[in-house]
Amino acid sequence: MKFLKLKKDQIEDFFDSIHSFGIVYAPVKSDGKISFRRAQNFSDVSLEYTRSQIPPKHVILPMEEPILKFREEEYFEVVDDENKVLLGVHHCDIIAFKMLDEVYLQPPKDIYYHERIKRTLIIGLSCIPDNYCFCKATNSFYTSDGFDIFLHDCGDFYFVRVATPRGLKVTENSKNLFEKVDEKDMELFVKAEKERFERVKGKNLWMIGDLIELRDENFWKIFSERCLNCGNCTLVCPTCQCFEVYDELEEDLKSGNRFRRWDSCMLRAHGLVADGHNFRERTEERLRNRLSCKLGEMRCVGCGRCTVYCPTGIDILEIVRALKE
């Protein structure tokens, strides 16, 4: 790791410099919500934010993307070779990418994910936690890898960590913007991180996987009765990996595209097979499956999004509390 310092009045110049490494995606505010979008001008970017509604996942794994073109039974791949810079990603969302890596890069590799992630420069950013965050419990409060550069907000400067050769190239490209760190900067960095740590509620998830399995239907019903099966909780989750695949024909009825699109285990069709048999027919079964995937298999980074964006206030931590009661 290389440690540097970037004064806040230099951040705009830094932002301008990173465009030479690829198309820049950054947190942008619109309608009061933060989302990761293409950002040309620094004035569009909001670096001080708590959580984006949709995680930055979609930059690497679009909500919907063509994966193949076909003409009759000849198939051709469609691969995105755009170089990207993903700026302003919080610890939890970086750790979520590491979880997605485990899925998509495990053999056989998913080349769509792989091509994008390897062409994307990731610049992390320290976050501003709120009461919905529980990243300490999921061990995703702080990350030491999964990024090229990381910016820690320390008041009037960013404490910068450079983790990869690619990250080093970026900082060397605008050498004049960065300064060496001294003892004092290090102290301020530690202080800032400690303050951030204090803001996240402590939670304990031991036994959770077993409790999810041990609780019966009646337990899950307490929560599932309120569920609208809308799928918001999975849509906003940075670690959700499920996708659906479907074809669309062009007007000639011979050629077309094969697409994939995010799917949700909270939707009824997720477990449906022939003869109308459904492996997760009831909402309580689907809710339990989601909790099993997230907390039973520890594929949750404690970002709190599923709770914040559930229209009926189904709170993942409330389920945790109830599981342990």
Next chain:
Amino acid sequence: MENEFLPRRVRIEETKMMTSLEKWFKLDAQLDFKPGQFLEISVAGAGEAPISICSWNGVEICVRKVGRVSSALHQREKGDFIGIRGPYGNGFPMKEIEGEKLILVAGGLGMAPLRSVLQYVLKNRKKYGEVTFFYGIKCLEMMLFRDELLKLMEEENVNLHIAYEIEDEEIRNLKKRFPERFHKGMVTTLFEKVKVNTESFVVVCGPPIMYKFVLKKMEELGFYKERIYMTLERRMKCGTGKCRHCVVGIGSSSKLICRDGPVFSAIDAELIRELV
């Protein structure tokens, strides 16, 4: 780089309607596979579906018309092209079973993957002990690979028994031709009618509901759990462990059927919740 989602184009060499719902296809493809593995079959414009390889000599599939892909597939004929990916999945442990007695239990379309096992065993007949095949069908009209199976009944290689639900004139004639081979009832009733060795290995495939009954029966009779293998179905979209549609179980014991299966043992069924 190798793109796992890119189907290979293959030509259909031959087709045949097996029943009013199921169509058989012989594909012009060279594949290294194991009995119990499956392919992702692609029909451009309709999509993809997981389909078991139902043969050992060459690559054949038997497809029931139930939805988008299977209906589009049913319109394809000899000389047409389709796409394939795979083979995927673990397949049956044919090596482990060598030297042992084997019982195959198929219900309905479950015949498809078990025919691959059957052909494999017939090809390597000397490596296996006594082979029994139990096949449950609704009626004769729904019987897959009928000519082949009736021919097998005339031979000594395999001890084949059929359970049927609806009796008709034809079944009555077959009963005369092959005494003691056709029995009325579910596939599990064959375990009562036919003497079997409970030390045999058992491979099972059928509709989701069938497994519970078969496992219960085997437990009653005292079969070894670690010798019972089943191939399971889920809604699969990728076949490669990415799309998570085929997840089963809770927490750290959960599995992806496409990657960790589709063949599981009765021991797995004890440890993985709602596997069957």
